[in-house]
Amino acid sequence: MIAASPVPLRVGIMGGTFDPIHHGHLVAASEVADEFGLDEVVFVPTGAQPFKLDRDVTVAEHRYLMAVVATASNPRFTVSRVDIDRPGVTYTIDTLRDLHAAYPGAELFFITGADALSQIMQWKDVSELLKLAHFVGVTRPGHDLSAEELPPGEYSLHEIPAMAISSTDCRQRVIADKPVWYLVPDGVVQYIGKHRLYKDVSTITERLAPAVGEEEL
């Protein structure tokens, strides 16, 4: 008798700068998990995102902890440190290799908004990248959802409820003393206030691009 092979785990990966994590990220992950029957969605805060090296970004530990707070109540959501613990620039090719090692035999689904999806052809090692995970692009207000440059069969497009929320807008609201209630989870509102994120810029932000000569990219 041939033993039945175990059904592979279906794992979603939601990569992002998450500065801060907001309900747009959470709805995208929840909708894709439902549509694709995912067993788990791993949120992966980035280290030094290659296209954001000239930006000030909140220190990784705060972004990681906000993701933990935001996902704590969902038993299928977890948060990974793989990108923030790996030195150097964060490339998704390394994220996927690390997560294949952490979840041997699992099928990986990389979840991305329409804006990020449109740039994927410029990501490092794109042809290998597309073999390591199935890419799922989700709708995002203000961005066209298309992936014409990507090879057919390597990705899916999925419509989700429109959440006109961005981390940029959340940060600007905090700076302007406007509320971010209901744009981000309650615990994240409180975390931002407790640590004075986006207010105390001199102490809580880091520029991702190292000073010239300081570190080789």
Ligand SMILES: Nc1ncnc2c1ncn2[C@@H]1O[C@H](COP(=O)(O)OP(=O)(O)OP(=O)(O)O)[C@@H](O)[C@H]1O
């Ligand atoms: N409102 C949203 N709806 C759908 N997808 C989203 C939404 N916001 C972010 N995403 C997707 O989530 C991932 C992580 O996004 P990111 O952390 O950069 O948030 P952001 O709001 O775009 O941040 P910022 O405004 O700082 O650029 C990306 O794939 C992005 O396209």
Ligand SMILES: O=C(O)c1ccc[n+]([C@@H]2O[C@H](COP(=O)([O-])O)[C@@H](O)[C@H]2O)c1
């Ligand atoms: O691998 C790359 O070359 C690459 C370039 C740009 C962005 N990414 C990934 O895209 C995801 C969304 O990034 P962001 O900063 O828009 O939230 C996140 O997981 C990044 O690591 C990856």
